[in-house]
Amino acid sequence: xxxxxxxxxxxxxxxxxxxxRLRWLNYLKPDIRRGNLTAEExxxxxxxxxxxxxxxxxxxxxxxxxxxxxxxxxxRTRVQKQARQLKVDANSTVFRDAxxxxxxxxxxxDMAAAASSMAAPPPLMQQNGHCHGGGxxxxxxxQSPVISDQLQETANDVPVPARGSYEYYCCPVAVEPSPSxxxxxxxxxAAVQPAPVPCFSELNWDDQYCHPGGDEIDGGAGPLDSMAxxxxxxxxxxxxxxxxxxxxxDATLLxxxxxxxTATAAMNTIMSAGGGGGGNYYNHCAGxxxxxxxxxGTTTATCQLGTARKLAGEWGGGGI
DNA sequence: AAATCCGACAACCGCATCGGA
DNA sequence: TTCCGATGCGGTTGTCGGATT
Numbered sequence: 001x002x003x004x005x006x007x008x009x010x011x012x013x014x015x016x017x018x019x020x021r022l023r024w025l026n027y028l029k030p031d032i033r034r035g036n037l038t039a040e041e042x043x044x045x046x047x048x049x050x051x052x053x054x055x056x057x058x059x060x061x062x063x064x065x066x067x068x069x070x071x072x073x074x075x076r077t078r079v080q081k082q083a084r085q086l087k088v089d090a091n092s093t094v095f096r097d098a099x100x101x102x103x104x105x106x107x108x109x110d111m112a113a114a115a116s117s118m119a120a121p122p123p124l125m126q127q128n129g130h131c132h133g134g135g136x137x138x139x140x141x142x143q144s145p146v147i148s149d150q151l152q153e154t155a156n157d158v159p160v161p162a163r164g165s166y167e168y169y170c171c172p173v174a175v176e177p178s179p180s181x182x183x184x185x186x187x188x189x190a191a192v193q194p195a196p197v198p199c200f201s202e203l204n205w206d207d208q209y210c211h212p213g214g215d216e217i218d219g220g221a222g223p224l225d226s227m228a229x230x231x232x233x234x235x236x237x238x239x240x241x242x243x244x245x246x247x248x249x250d251a252t253l254l255x256x257x258x259x260x261x262t263a264t265a266a267m268n269t270i271m272s273a274g275g276g277g278g279g280n281y282y283n284h285c286a287g288x289x290x291x292x293x294x295x296x297g298t299t300t301a302t303c304q305l306g307t308a309r310k311l312a313g314e315w316g317g318g319g320i
Numbered sequence: 321a322a323a324t325c326c327g328a329c330a331a332c333c334g335c336a337t338c339g340g341a
Numbered sequence: 342t343t344c345c346g347a348t349g350c351g352g353t354t355g356t357c358g359g360a361t362t
Contacts, residue, residue, distance in 0.1 A: 054351065332355085333351105
C-alpha cells in the first residue's frame with residue numbers, strides 16, 4: 001500500500017512511507033489497546049515520567065498496547081493541564097510532588113477500590129466540600145484525576161515552599177526519583193517507589209504537624225500543639241472504626257502501602273477512608289499543608305509524615 | 321438551533337541516529 | 342569514509358465530536 005520515500009500512493013491522499021509507518025504504529029497495529037488509560041497505566045506513566053522525563057517511547061515500552069503518541073497526548077492533555085491550572089511547570093519539582101502527594105494516592109485508591117470485593121466502599125474525601133482531588137469520586141477509574149481544585153488554593157495563596165521550610169514538610173516537595181527505583185515495573189506496585197521523605201527523626205514536631213494557615217486551627221489559634229492535638233484526636237489509638245479497618249484489611253491495598261506508597265500517599269489514602277470510631281477525618285489542603293477536618297468542618301489537626309508512617313505501620317504498612 | 325469552547329487524539333514536522341551501499 | 346534512505350523520537354498542529362452558552 002505504502003511506498004517508501006515521498007510518493008503519493010493513494011489518489012487524493014499524500015501518504016509517504018513515513019506517514020504510513022506512523023499510522024501503522026499509532027493506529028493500525030493489531031495489538032494496540034483502545035480506550036481510556038486505566039489507573040494502573042496512569043500510575044506507571046506518572047512514575048516513569050518522573051524518572052525519565054519526556055522519554056515517551058521508553059515509557060511506552062512498559063505499557064503494552066499503548067503507543068508513545070498516546071502517552072504523550074495523555075501527558076499534554078491531562079497532566080500538563082493540571083499544571084497549567086496550578087500555574088506551575090509540569091516538570092517542576094513542586095508539581096511532581098503534588099502528583100506524588102495527591103494524584104498517585106488517588107490512583108492507588110482507585111486501583112485498590114477496583115480490586116476490592118467490598119460491596120460498600122469507604123467514605124471518601126469528596127465528602128469534604130474542600131477537597132475533590134485526593135479521594136476519588138468512585139467513578140474515575142479511567143478518567144483523569146482532578147487535583148487542581150484541591151491544590152489551587154495552595155498554588156494561589158502560598159508561595160512555592162522552599163526546601164527545608166515548614167511548608168515544605170507540610171506538602172513534601174523536592175523529592176527526587178529514587179536512583180534505585182525499579183525499571184521492571186510490570187506491576188503497578190513495582191512501578192511506584194517510595195519517595196525519600198525526610199526521616200521522622202530529622203524533623204521536630206512543629207515541622208511535621210505545622211499548619212501554615214494557622215487561622216484555621218481551632219478558629220485561628222496559630223501553630224498547634226501537635227502532641228496534644230494528636231493525643232486528643234486519639235490518633236495514637238488509631239481508632240478509625242470498623243469500616244476503615246475492614247477496608248484496609250484488603251490485601252491489595254496493604255500491598256501497595258507496604259511496597260509502593262510514599263508516606264504522604266499512605267497518609268492520604270488512609271485518611272481518605274474516614275471511618276467511624278474517633279470521627280470522620282477528611283483531608284483538605286490549606287496553605288500548603290494537609291489538614292484533617294472533622295465532619296463538622298472544624299479543623300482539628302494537621303497530620304503529616306510521622307502520622308502517616310505511624311498509621312501505615314500500625315496497619316501493617318511498615319514498609320514506608 | 322446555531323455558535324462557541326474544549327478535550328481527545330490522529331497526524332504532521334523536524335531532527336537525530338542507524339545501517340547498508 | 343561518505344552518502345543516503347529508513348527508522349526512531351519528541352514537539353506541535355489539525356481535526357473531530359461532545360458539551361456548553
